[in-house]
Amino acid sequence: MKTGLDRICPPLLPVAVLLCCGVWMGIFPLFSPAWYCLALALAAGLVFTFISFRSSVTLILCAVLAPVWGAMSMGRIHRPVLQDNHISKFADNGPKVVSGTVVSLPRYYPGKIRMVLDCSEILEKNGAPQAVSGRILLNIYGAASETSRGIPGFGDHVRFYSRLNGIRNFSNPGGYDYKARMRYLGIFGSAHAQAGKIKILPRGDTGIKTEFYRRAASMRNRFRQRVLALAKERRSDAAGVLTALVTGQKEVLPRQVKEGFARAGISHLLAISGFHLSLVALGFYLFINGALSRIHTLSVRGLARKASGVLTLIPLSGYALFTGFSPSTQRALVMVAAFMAALLAEREKDPLNILSLAALLILAFDPPALFSISFQLSFTAVFFIIVGFTRVRRMGWMPEHKGVAWLWGMVLVTLFAGLGTGPLIARYFNMVSCVQVVSNLVFVPVIGFVCLPLGLAGLVLEWIWTPGGMWVLDRGLDLLGISLRLIDCITGFEASWARVVTPDNLALALIYLFMAAVYLAVFTRKKKAYIFLAVIMTAGVLYTAYGLKQRFCPGRMSVTVLDVGQGNAAVVRTAGGSTLLIDGGGFSGSSGFDTGRFIIGPYLWRQWICNLDGVVLTHPQADHMNGLVFIMENFRVKQWFRNGDESTARAFEALTALAKEKGIPQHSPGTKGLDLAFDQTRLQILPAPGSPLDVNNNSLVCRLVHGDVSILFPGDIESDREKLLAGEGNMMASTTILVAPHHGSKSSSTNIFLDKLNAQGVIISCGYNNRYGFPHAPVLHRYRERGMKIFRTDLQGAVTMTVFRNGYDIQTQRNN
Secondary structure (H helix, E strand, C coil), X not given: CCCHHHHHCCCHHHHHHHHHHHHHHCCCCCCCHHHHHHHHHHHHHHHHHHHHCXXXXXXXXXXXXXXXXXXXXXXXXXXXXXXXXXXXXXXXCCEEEEXXXXXXXXXXXXXXXXXXXXXXXXXXXCCCCEECECEEEEEEECCCCCCCCCCCCCCCEEEEEEECEECCCCCCCCCCCHHHHHHHCCEEEEEEEECCCCEECCCCCCHHHHHHHHHHHHHHHHHHHHHHHHHCCCCCCHHHHHHHHHHCCHHHCCHHHHHHHHHHCCHHHCCCCHHHHHHHHHHHHHHHHHHHCCCHHHHHHCCHHHHHHHHHHHHHHHHHHHCCCCHHHHHHHHHHHHHHHHHHXXXXXXXXXXXXXXXXXXXXHCHHHHHCHXXXXXXXXXXXXXXXXXXXXXXXXXCCCHHHHHHHHHHHHHHHHHHHHHHHHHHHHCEEECCHHHHHHHHHHHHHHHHXXXXXXXXXXXXXXXXXXXXHHHHHHHHHHHHHHHHHHHHCCHHHEEECCCCCHHHHHHHHHHHHHHHHHHHHCCHHHHHHHHHXXXXXXXXXXXXXXXXXXXXXXXXXXXXXXCCXXXXXXXXXXXXXXXXXXXXXXXXXXXXXXXXXXHHHHHCCCCXXXXXXXXXXXXXXXXXXXXHHHHCEECCEEECCCCCCCHHHHHHHHHHHHHCCCEECCCCCCEEEEECCEEEEEXXXXXXXXXXXXXXXXXXXXXXXXEEEECCCCCHHHHHHHHCCCCHHHHCCEEECHHHHCCCCCCHHHHHHHCCCEEEECCCCCCCCCCCCHHHHHHHHHCCCEEEEHHHHCCEEEEEECCEEEEEECCCC
């Protein structure tokens, strides 16, 4: 006999939720505060399941075992026990000769090709070869194209000489755990090699899998080259979009194209996700069902529909393998297969149960999938669509006319999916699209139902009849070119999208509980529902008020020197809520990593900071400047302080163009310097040298003063500038904390300079195991001689100094 709860809650849903709680519990240490909270949630979930489904012993047993399985399996993956011969044991210890087998399709990034290598042997200097195990990322530079000689493919055995780097995080408050993500994928290091210097060893027995992937890689490369050749005269990015749609090679897309799709709220069209595979599956199903329906026997017995569902999985699986079979593609395939299985079992009218089954299958064998953005977005979107359409049908809000019903259904799908995924998109991408519904109504039919089929048809037809395939691809490119221009028009309006601060776990919980409370209050109209809604709204108001108080009236000044690798970036928050950014870090050369996009911007948004009262660029070099471009683009900057040096670097030209476009005032200290007040905090920018020196010595020297505490930011000055500063009166004599000049180089931090400062501590911002050897040993010795406390971002992560009325406190992200 079903209870009331049983009627509204499908049986597998609580089991799936309990499994999720168990997986989440597996990443926390035993008996930690978070562990206790999850244990309480598990207890509540088990009680709910018992009350709702007490007649089903099997279901109760599954509900008990699911969190245990999730916690144990996730714990093994999150805290793996590695053998002594594991490849990670040899990382960060000089260059080595590495041998292994390529076990992934190559990914083509600007300037490099990346693949996964399963290591088998390692040879250290003056040592014997050692058998090893474990996987690393192999980055290949200097290839003219993917067809260049010496570029290995799937299944190739290779040997190369390289420095082996361990996977490390940029350790900042609330920062992204890249190391954990790689660990979940089974990757524990990285290596770099030049094209042509990788020796491809004789192949052994290839096998069916290897041969399939090699042919798939060949088809992908051929397709990409054909599309690029067709699009060459158009000078548009349509070729990259079509390549991403068909082959899943999203990395070939320029950044501005990805941002355009994100601002329009249609990024899901570019990913090989549940939505993408659903479209492909629908195409295969309609084609196969149309063919089988012509067979009289199958049609009469009603088997054509079921047989079509089974047969659809065959080409769909082949397509998933062709795109590289990434974890997100695997999860999407499982989800589609679950709904196909429901079609066969004639249980398609129980969609929440099917969705729960798909989640159980995925998480049972791949627990880390729970922390994947694609998993969270896909399942949340489908859950909201199912719940929303169930309510719409019960209320009789679906029109009877098929054409109107289809259009109304498209609007509702976009609306429900947007409601469900909006908070998650705000959390992970700090963006809200205000034109999402309109964009999806326009571009899902055009790109999903026309361009994608044209691309797939062109892929197949091009191998059978090249002129016909090229013509089909040409039509797809024409349509995509028009779509890209339309996306630019839609997102060109300032009100079409907005940047938002990062909601934390509590904020996400309150948002989704508020949605649930509104749903219950509107459709049940019970007193308990209204009380629940009032409680959630009160909690939301209190949470928001506390966050605003911390943002605009913190009551104390803090300075956080961020871990940006080999570079400098510091965020200043005054007692009255003013915010300053001193330098923006950055990588030079072929690195495409943007410290502004991936480190500084997310940190600011997590602190509820969208406006900066001032940005300081000490000097125009890559490791101080490159990250500021993203900041200028995405934050409201009130003023920009820089020295008088000019640069032909692309980042500097972008900064000056953005300042001009946005009307940001620029200030230089000149020979008199600048003295500015931000609440109770003063920012003193010392006078520039009378006669210009070199790039490093021309750095702006900034002094931050709050009460009796001061911090000196000297940029990359060296001994010549330090001598000049040491002779400039008593301004330098009261420094409390020094940010090490030039990252701890031996050409800086001279004795006369340090003696003049008489600082209590020093913060060294540098990259772990950097090629310059910073900080140099003589400099560390000088600091220790003077009894200065030493804090290093390469070893301790971000360093935060909080200034109180009668002193200060310094904390590091890593407690070592």
